Amino acid sequence: MAAAGGNNGRPVVVVTGMGVITSLGAGKAENWTKLTAGESGIHRITRFPNEGLKTTIAGSVDFVPVEPFCSTELGERMATMVAEEAIGESGIGSKSDFPGPLFLAVAPVEIEWPHRDVLAAGSGANDTVGYGDLWRASASGRFRAIHERCQFASVAEHLAERFGTKGSPISVSTACSSGASAIQLGVEAIRRGEADAALCIGTDGSVNAESLIRFSLLSALSTANDPPQAAAKPFSKNRDGFVMAEGAAALVLESYAAATARGAKILGVLAGCGEMADSFHRTRSSPDGKAIIGCIRNAIADAGLTPDDIDYINPHGTGTPENDKMEYLGVSSVFGERARSIPISSNKSMVGHTLSAAGTVEAVFTLLTLQHQRLPPTINYKVPDPAIPLDVVPNTARDAKVRHALSNSFGFGGQNVSLLMSREPA
């Protein structure tokens, strides 16, 4: 394992710490146990009333209380928890002194309805309320906390202050591939030699009424509300949309040289990153799959591997009719006949779609798959789609030999990122 130089003479990037939260629970142990048991974290929404909604289920993280509810606040709290787990496992640095930069995938920050309600009440307007009234209230100096909370930089700023990461923290959004982009940015920084370590976090606490309604109006969400656990059906013929979910995950990335020098346990290798943007449509992939195919090929090539080396795929696998069809096109184009026999299982069948966090959450699950040599299943796979002939590890986990695994993340805005993770340095 003379891997310090690695592919193209650049540093090899390894993982030395991981943390994760989903609707299944907090921490790697609980998530992995439930994930391999085929449990679902999807449930009826109780955070807000569901009157008038077509979709009434989500994988919300209700065990991290935020009152009054604020999506950005929940995202920050979950990010803090997973960062503590990951840094604790890696044993890197010292308290509040992480020796590298922060790359954070976070949902775009917005002024939320509770903020507007507070400003409206504070304005004293009694008949009609307009933005002029909110503005008058905001200028009173009584709502400074809303400014700080609603800065796009605020979550990363608070995390950087708490964990003592170095330099200017980067908050990245590539929609539903943000979590993978954060990891990619960390890998690139270490490969450039800018840092020996990076803290990469993805977090998303977006289950509020407006965000749910937006996806609902795009017809992106499953409306199979009953029972909630059966709604997410990736790759099934009767799949009818994704299930919105919350979660967070963190990875401590280090150069192989730095990790071995301090005797750190290596949990896996970030062997390759691939990317290709799609210029076809804001929410749909080019029908020829060009960007998805290019993205997967770029990740495999970046790792110095070939398609034959890939033993497992952790797909984007949202369970929307469009995504799963296009992802099959991409996978079958890259892997040819082998596509039918490479196991490919969607974590989203159990934890839902954690949006900005998904790429990071699924990278942690892919690394756990490599570590345990066990494939989590795609649950709710009752009606196979003959147009998608893949081994989706249906309904039950199984053991397998996995050296190299691919994780795909695709997002609105033509975003496509694939990560290639390996069990050991090449």
Place this chain on the structure above:
Amino acid sequence: MKGNAELLARTDMIVAAGGGERDVAVDAAILTNKPKSANPEAFLNERLMSDLRPTLFLAQLSNLLAGNISIVHGVTGSSRTFMGEEAAGVDAVRVALARIEAGQSELALVGGSHNGEREDLLLLYDAGGHMLHAPFQPVWERRSGMVLGSLGAFLVLEARGHAEARNAKPLARLARVLSERSARPPGAVSAALTRMWQTLTPHGARAGMAVISGATGAQPATNEERAWLKSLAEVPVRATGSRVGHGLEPQFSMNIALATLALGREKLFPPADSSGVEREYEGPLERVAVTAVGHWRGEGMALVEAVT
């Protein structure tokens, strides 16, 4: 590059962006009628289900600006959107440059745009106490406060060899981009600017040098930048916020673009200040330091040099 599909397909894009606009009329109607409703939360669901427009709320995703650039111009090499006000604008340029210097990229499109006339944003910055209320004053003459501006700026960054190979004319050399953060105890902004300046000008040479400042007018940041600028007594200064307002994410890429234009003309544009910070300068122009001190967080600096 325009229309050159081969080049655009391997162009790496980093956009610095906030969120898109809201339908303020829908918001106002909900705020007016929700408290009068028997079941306010059900009323919110009902109004949002019927009044939100998918075309508008897709634009609220920060990365849809980049997505639209991919669609309109065919830029598809890679696409990343950095969020986080002024610092996002600095880091977008810093990372794009670092990738080129390290051979991870040869050609990049980096920048952003900002709409300064959004009521929802104006009230947010006012909540933080950061807005200038009438009358208008240039940045250095204000006691405190920002004036937002609507602006957009993108830069094409290219490895010199790559540019020369395709006979593209280099407009300027982006020598270095630095960024820092702190929780801003008193003096932290001045200290950060001093550190970055010393890194950019290790030999202290100031001849032919100017500063284009992204000072916002928000305090205490702008007072600290003003104090630091005093230590560079002979270096001419221009704050673009006095002329076009403050555009948050894209202010830094705009100021690098203005530095590039000034270097190309070998002439700095005129001052817009009577407080003594900015003064007339007709001398030679060889290098420009561009500063970015965020209204709340984030400090950055770039060095742009004339191509020789």
